[in-house]
Amino acid sequence: MLSLLLAAASDAPIYWQDLNLSPNALTIGSFALRWYSLAYLAGILLGYWHLSRMIKAPGAPLAQRHADDLFFWCTVGIILGGRLGYATFYTGGDTGLPSLWADPVRLLQLWNGGMSFHGGLIGTVLAVAWVAWQGGLSFLRVMDYIAVCVPFGMLFGRLANFVNGELWGRVAGPDVPWAMVFPDAPGGLARHPSQLYEAALEGALLIVVMLLMFWKTRARWRPGLLAATFAFGMGLARFFVEFYREPDAQLSEFAQQTGLSMGQWLTVPLMAVGLFFIVRALVRPALGSGAPAPAAQ
Template identity: 70%
Template sequence: MPLSPVSLLPLLSAASAATASASSHMPLRWDQLGLSPIAWDFGFFALRWYSLAYLAGILVGYWHLSRMIRQPGAPMAQRHADDLFFYATLGIILGGRLGYATFYAPELWTHPSEMIKLWQGGMSFHGGLIGTVCAIAFVCWRNRLSFIRVCDYIAPCAPIGLFFGRCANFMNGELWGRVTTADVPWAMVFPGAGPNPRHPSQLYEALLEGVLLATVLITLFWKTRARWRPGLLMGTFATGYALSRFIVEFYREPDAQLEDFALRTGLSMGQWLTLPMLAIGLALLVRALVRPPLGATALPPIVDPED
């Protein structure tokens, strides 16, 4: 999925600084990279990277979904994609915020005025996923569509939003990684995280959950007949995300209020939440692979997106 060169400039700047510091073994400092949570400040209004990330993820995902459903055998029409665009947006925002309050910050439930301050961050992927699944289920129920096949078409679009979201986390200087040594060339000192260098785990997630997972799913859709096996793309997404998140959590600092929970249980909250997702993903993969593909006797040819 092509990205605007402008949108990559902050990340390229960080990468160049990392290379320059490798020889001296001095850790990078986030506050010296020219990064800021605010993309543009108009004086009366500040446009944040966090907001732009959500907007970019939803719009690019909608564009890609619209291309996908023009291929033979799509389980929905453009009007259904339009409905999904609206309801999934609500599901992502409401589910993400409510999930964060439930899993990571229960005190928000007693302070409703703080709950609505989305611009301050605090969104849960797993909560957003639940909200999105509910939105998809509603659209499918109302239009009598196949829930699994619609999810298969949504799955390749989801990592696009994850990529933008994790990049925004990095631009915000939040959700940093665990303490490491300055010998790691890309080790970074984040504001508010103390003087020790840390893993930029936001970028690890952007690469694994975003770039790698998107590459796998988009390739499966356009270059193979995966979409003719109901549940295969959805299962690949669930399994791939769960494994990526589980691995990155070893390098990501647990939320301050959940450090004791991680020490007591041996796993972070993020890792515990990925386990049900991993089980569901594997079950979907097995189900998709043991059943015959749709239209096995007369599959239409694959249409290259560039034709």
């Protein structure tokens, strides 16, 4: 810690390895429990716990048994969607990496890394659609409740990226005293710790916004408003942070040719859909003209 304070007080960059971080939370022989895996687990469990609290508030569109089903199917959707999204958007074609679709064994090797937020989001939406259809629930209202819980996982996931020393930012100028040198980053240059930027904006800030909207306003009585706010806020945060995040090596040429990174292009439809449903939710009357809707039985 003293070395970090001295580095911040001088013009010397901070060296990530001086933080003494390890990607493994626990190592027993050849078995290693990684922080990244725990981040996914913590986000899912905390989201499930908070969803169980939310449905006890007046007007919930689902019951506890639906929350239990969502816990299972959303977990499947996050993992499969995230992995398949990475295989689709970040490997094969002109990316410079062999396509994971052509190698089913590597596709299943989750411990080797490679997850896409947008793929995980698609998987979650499909999981919610399935549970809503099976239970005769309002898909849009269930998505509102799920959206409030998603930022927990975003916060933990980005912090785990930082602990892993991966997904570092672009080279920073001398006016960034918190710039860091990551051991695997090319050039040995000080870079933006963009993982922490994402944890702050996609995680902590959205947690505050979504919790305040759910618990302190009547947003949950306007179907689609909470889910749309998350979609727009998440897209906007990701679009901004991508200016400081180093594009994946296999997609650097794509970013140079198009002017935007793959992550930024993928957030454009997310923001557009979010903005559309925000307007839609606000121009339509609230449920029951202000009267609480009955809870799911």
